[in-house]
Each structure stands twice: as C-alpha cells, then as structure tokens.
Amino acid sequence: MKTASLLCLAALGVASTSEAATQFEIKNRRIEPRQTLAGALHDAQLPDEQVTAVISALEGVFDFRKSRVGDQFRLVMKNGELDFFDYRQSTVDEWQVRRDGEKYVGSKRSIEVEKQVSLVSLEISSSLYEATLAAGEDPSIGLVLSDVFAWDIDFYRDVRKGDKAKALVEKFVSKGRVLRYGEVLAATYEGGLVGNKRVFRYVLPNGEANFFQEDGASAKKTFLKSPLKYAHVTSSFGSRFHPVLQYVKNHNGVDYGTPIGTPVWAVADGTVVSAGNAGAAGNMVVLRHANGMETQYMHLSRFGDGVRAGQRVRQKQVIAYSGNTGRSTGPHLHFGLKRNGTYANPLTQKFPRADPLPKELTADFLAKAHDLAQQIDAVSVAAVAGQAGPPPTATK
Template sequence: MATYRPIMRDYKPVPARTQPRAQWMVWFVAGLGLPLILVALMLPDQNQPPPLAPESTSLVSIGPVQQVTKPAKTAALITTTEKLISRKIPPLVAAPQPEQQRTVLTVRRGDSLDRLFRRHNLSAADLAGIMQDDLAKQHLRLVKPGDEIIVLHNDGHISELSREINFDSSLKVSREEEGFSAGIIKHKISVRQVEAKGRITSSLYLAAAEAGISDRTIMNLTDIFAWDIDFVLDIRRGDEFRLIVEQLSRDGVAIVEGNILAAEFTNQGEVFRAIRYEDPSGHSSYFTPDGRSLRKAFLRAPLSFSRVSSNFNPNRRHPVLNTIRAHKGVDYAAAHGTPVKAAGDGKIIFRGKKGGYGNAVILQHGGNITTLYGHLSNFNRQARKGSHVNQGQIIGYVGQTGLASGPHLHYEYRKNGVHKNPRTVNLPKAEPIDPALKADFLRTAAPLINRLDDTPLVLLEANNSGDFDITNSET
C-alpha cells in the first residue's frame, strides 16, 4: 500500500514548537524577596549605638569612664524633637455659640400669643412646649393690648421668655434638656423721696415735663387741688408748683413715681399746700398744714384739662339760635369722648335726652343742690337712673348732642332751684381730720413742711429718662 506525505505548499520545513519557560520561579523570588528587603531596611542598624540623652552621656563600666560622642544623624533628630516639644501648643477653644436674638413682642388689639409668635416667625412647637408648664400657662394665657413679652431665641427657637406680672415680680421661662420650665422672679423694690419743682410759662403739662414729672403725677397733683383750683380756667403764666413724691426703683432702676407726700401750688399769688396723711386703718387723704381736709363736697370742674368756651353769662347770644339767651352754666370745650366726672356724691335723678341739652345727666346732692351735665355723646353704663355715684366717678362722655356747635360739656350748678356760677359759688367744706389723730398728723407733716419751706424754687431742665431732679432726700 502506497504511503502519502502531506504536501508542503510553501516548500519550507515546519518549525518545532518551543517549550514555555518556567516564569513562575521569577515571580516567586520577587514576591518573597521584596518584603524581606523592606523588613531588613526597617530594622535598626546593629552598628549604630542606642539613642542617647540630649547632652553627652557618660557610660559607666568597670574600667575607666569613656566619653561617647553622639552620631551626627542622632543629634539632628534629637534637636528637631526638642524644638517640637518646646513649641507652644495653642489651647483648645470651644466653637462659638450662635448669637441669641432678643425680640420684644408687643400685644396689639385682637392679638393672641399664637398670633404674636407667627408674626415674629417664632417656633409654634416651642410655644406648645412652653404652655405645657402650668405656671407659664397661668401667666401667658391672657394678654391685653400694650403688654410686652421679651423673647431670646436662635432663628426662632426659644431659649428664654419673660413677662412682667406686676411691679415687683416677673415670669421667666427657660429651655432645659427635657423641655421648658417656668419660675417667678421677685424684684428688689426700693422707695425714696425726691423733689420736683417748676414754673408755668406756657402750660402746666409743659412745665411738668421740664421738671421731669410724669403725666400720671401731674394728674394726681390736679386731683389734690381740684376743690380749690379750676385747672381749666384759673391757671396763669408764672404760677409755680413744687412736690415731694415717692420714687419707686426696681433692681436699682427708677421705674415709676408713687404717692405725692406733700405739694404746694401758687396760683395767681395765692399759695395752696397739701400734706398726705394715712390713718391707722390705712385710709389716706390730703389735708392743709393745720389739718383741714382739702376734699370738699364739690369739684370746681367736672373734667380735666380742657378749656372754657363759654362762661356763666345771663346775656349771652346763643351760637346756634343766634338770639340773646341766658347761659346759666359753664361750657367746657373738650375732645369728643373725654370722660365727665360727677362733681360730688349724689344720686342720678335723670339720664336721657333733654331738649336742647341733648344727652344729659342730673345729679341730686345733699343740701338741696343739683348739677346738670349736657351734650354728652354717651353715658357710663354703670351710672343708671336711681343709682348712687361718688365724687369723681365717670358718668358720661363729652359730645355734641342737642343744640351744640361743637363737642363740649355744658355744666350747671343749682341750689334751691336757682342757678349759680359753678366757678365762683362757695362750696361746702368736708370734715376736718379726726381730733384724736391730729397730733400724729402734725408730727408727720412737720418735716415735709420744713422741706417745702427750705427748698428754693428752681426751674428744672427735663432729662431724657424723665427722672426727677433729686436732692439729698433719700430714705
């Protein structure tokens, strides 16, 4: 049988296949050798002496002591280490706390606490947490216009809230780890006596402001002398006044004036003085230096700080009817709604519309005396026909009802049915001080009278804080 061999198309011999080299040995040696080399490099030099102290160290041996010199590399390393150790490391400083914002919430008409918080972008959740505290809820549940609530917060999150409860105490609410807690802070209250005095150059209000006297105190002054001085008509340029009054301070800061202890008012050259006296039962009133009560049965004017637009005049021409018609009272021009006070203790015998008087009130007093108040815009709801009113109690409000050309009060004073001029009629006097208390009153009045006598009258300049001009009178 014939044997065939493959045909060689390129007529070249087939090269023999070469066997693959053993490369695994190379990788094994490299993988094992490199770590060993690194370990060897990390080991300390056997010929290098051990680390020495910063200064030259003497080696102790049985034989003679030999001085060993530090190698250059070791000395450099030690020097660098010493510099690092000696370098002052600044103390750790706590991260600054975010600055708190202080916001005063002023209550307006119709406001609630929730509305106040929403208006100032304060956390409603914090408000809910605050109201969980019974004490906080008790003093924050009701707010009225004019109230102020002080809040410390960080971007609306409450940290502290406070509110004045009364003159000597405040509510304080603070954030704690588990919510809010509330407490009452008692303020330190101190009282001292201060003096104020002034001279009227244009108006009583301006003179009081220049003397540093608050509106409240000047109103109290006019109430003290209301039975002797008509502050609507009788005040003149050059009239003078001086006061000894309590000044109340809270936590060392003057806040408000208290009671007027002694007062003097010089009106058109006539001097009026008043001393405050409190009897053993706690009742207080004002008396002249010799113990006569300043309080009389009737006030000279039934409203404060207005102007007389028409005096008592039997031959006056009526401004509306344009005829000669007797004016049997006094007209006090005042702003619409100004309170009208009862001139004396009495009983309301008429309240309603009365012809040209418009809305009117008539009071029956002792001694067969009646007073009439006309052109009122409205009545005090509590002052009804048949009810008893006290001197100074509000019975109505200035208006323009009836035959009136503008808002004013028409006031009449009648005795036994006959009209009298309210500004000049002799008014019945009140009872003097109890004879059993007169000696005690004179002891109380003496030092106050001496201070009024010894203090020269000086026109004071008002200061920005509204404080009084203070003399050496602290108690």
C-alpha cells in the first residue's frame, strides 16, 4: 500500500515537472477595421519570422483579399513559439496552419456538409417572420417562400391570421446545424384572403427551373405582386394630402415603407427607359414593358449594377435599392404603373400567367409533382404559432 502511494506520488511529480517544462498560451483575436491579417498577427505580438511563416503557409490556400473585418483567428503558442493557427470566417470556411517539424503547413479545414430534404410547416398568427421563429426555423425561409409565391401573394398585405404554409425544401446541415436553405421543391399556402396555392419546381430540358401548378400551368405571371419582398403600404393610389406640399394632390402610385438599401425588383421583363436623378422623384428608374405597360421606381438610394438606359432587365432582377432621395419625408419606395400612358392602381391589376408547361413534358411533370405532393402531404402542420421546437422532418 505504501509502495503504491509512492508510485502515485512519483507519477504526479513527473506530470507536474512536464507541465512546468511546457507552457501553452492561447490568443483569440478578430480582424479590426483597416487591418490586414499580417498586421493583426503583428498586433497579437507574434514574432516577425513567425508572421512570415504563417503568411507563406497560407499562400495559395487562402485569398488574403477576402479577409474581412470581424473574422476570427486563434494562436496557440507553445513555449513562446507558434504551434497552431486557425482562421475562421463562417461555420464552413476555416483555414489552419500547423507546425510540422521545422516548417509550417497551411490548409483549408474540410467540413462535412449534408444535404437533406425537409418539410417546413408554418401557421401564421401575426406574421410570416414570427411563424418561422415559432416553428424553430431560420427567418430566411420566409424570404424563400415570399420568392416562390411572389406572383400571387404580397406577404405584407395578403397574409391573415390562421394562414398555413408548407415547403419541401433542401437544407444544408453540418453537425446538426442548418447552414442554409437550398431549393424549394414544392410549396403550399392556405390563405384566408388569397385562397389555396400549390406549386412544384420542375427543371426544363434546357436546365432552367420554374414553378408550375398541379395542372402544369405556370406559377409565374407577367408581373409580380410587389417590387419588394417585404414592405408595407404607407400611402395608396389616389387623392391624398401631400405631406410636403401641404395640399390635396393625386398620388399616382403606391408608397412602400422600407429601410434604406432594401433591394428593389423589376416587376416584369422590360427595358430601362431612364435611370438617374429626376428632381422631386429623387433617383428614379423607369422601365418599359410589353403591351404598353411602364413602371416607375422613385426615391432610390442607388441603382443596380449596370442599370442604364437601353438595358434589358428580367423579372425579379434587382434594379435598385430603396432610399430617401428627392421630395421625401422618410425612407420609402414610390412605385408607379402606367397602362398606355395613363397611371393605374398597381394593387388592383390582374395580370395573365406565363406560358404553361409544353404538352410533351406534361406526363413527366405530373409524375414528379405527384411524388412531391405525397411528401408534402405526409406530415400535418406541426408548427403552431407559440409552440416550441422544430417541426418533424422528412429526409431523403
């Protein structure tokens, strides 16, 4: 017993001596404004020759031009010398430098990402945003759904309490955490105002993916319901008391209250008539569309890349960003619509759907839509507003 105790003490003594001989220090830092990676390493008091070694090890592995403010890095020092370095930009973007004898070796960390197909079920009590949180989903799924139903549903004006939405959607998952959503394969919306909507994603022979209804009719219309994904109407079409001019004046469009910098969509395919400053309208884009239609987007903060007179634009292309320029009392987007030169109320227009699925593809589409419909109908709505926890998922 005494001998065993002495052996234990001896073992403890050896461990203590070893720990005393090897000293570790860990430094956690972030990239600060106007700071390069090399500068950040110097500021962390890494010796000059080791800064050079780290930069050299990462050459060809990491693009230093993509270093961003807020990026995190860690230095593990062993007896005053660098033993390990890692640099992290996101959950899937991480680089490392390890000591290998007398040299340092850099690499990008391999992170396993799994693609799952899951059913997201929502029931709306106040807003789509709140419904996503109640279902344990990332709010970005709301943007995905608003994109899918952009031709039929204005997710600020048309949503009612008790509306239900479901989407069969790709999720990219790492270590149990959803990194991002991928493609929506099918989606349904049961609305008190808009009725029941049901769409399926189908890839055409040319590789282009579109959404179609169960009978093969296109889910797309020639015009979107709104030039913004999310916004609320602050001033409707018609006569109103002008807040700046202080008299009753025709309001030839719709005002959407939205923060400065919100992306603005082209509501339909068309050609840019003008893009520039227009006095009281501030920065403005005017688009000409088929069948004598014209749309106007006013009070913008800036224009989309390459948006200029004569350029062709596609529906859903970001043509500008909302702002507060010109005769404006606050950040908003003024959206105007003309039919054959006469202003019309954008909120009351009825637009035709795009071309349906070609007849020769109908049988293939119906078979694939039937399979997707079975998956989306297999699970009832599980995410009731206010209920904690994520909905059940179907994975394939």
